[in-house]
Amino acid sequence: MIDFDAVDRALIVATQEGLPLVPQPYAAVAEAIGISAAEAMARLRRMQDSGAIRRIAAVPNHYALGYRFNGMTCWDVADGDIAAAGTAVAALPFVSHCYQRPRHLPDWPYSLFAMIHAKDAESAEGLVAEVAAALGDLSRGHVVLFSTRILKKTGLRLS
């Protein structure tokens, strides 16, 4: 948890829906909250350096890009193997997110989650096989859950 003040908070609220698409977006945001452009940029840099801002970037809609097979691959990995397994999976170039999450035995033994995105079922299957190969004996079982519908998607709201 980092220190952030009322001005940071105003800056977050003003930008969490996105940056304005104008030539000087940081100046526009700064003006809206009553600070200078230089101060807004300094604060954003500080938040980026501290990890509070993961990055400033475009987030693509995988479906709109033609990636219709978005699979959440879930692997049963022993707790002691999780660091090696997570590092190996995250290194695969097609994995977009990789997390350890708690199991819920007996229904849900899977502890390592990796998201894959493919344009057709066959490619998706190939990617899952590559993850399985990267894990080898570290995986004791897995399931792949494809999304069939986006029921809701908004940005994470901080305020």
Added chain:
Amino acid sequence: MRDAASLSPLDRRIVNALQAGFPICERPFAAAAESLGIDEDTLIARLQALREANVLTRFGPLYDANRFGGHVTLAALAVPAERFDAVAEIVNAFPEVAHNYAREHRLNMWFVVAAESVEAVARVLTEVEARTGLTVYDMPKTREFFVGLRLEA
């Protein structure tokens, strides 16, 4: 919604380049445009079009809620088919629910809850259980493994 096939080579390059990051400087679009070999106005116009077409769901700072004392979790439900839409409506009604996906599994509804504290997230999950009568499987990330951003547009 457009298909990848309808994205121009320029749009693909823009999406690829800006997924990785966007500079903090006085004229960031001009800087990003220069490395793409286009001009500032063209980049802004293409980004507007990509946002409107929902090819980009967001463009801007991506905040890590955990760093602000906030809490995020991934939760799952096993929803009987005949109640699926009604349960989706209940879950989606919470402003703290940021994403919700239907997935093919006995656990067929997976949603992300983000709020300002662990307690606030727990309240949402308890409330979802109360309103749906279903068990919530709470799966907050316990560790993140960092990946590069190499998704091809």
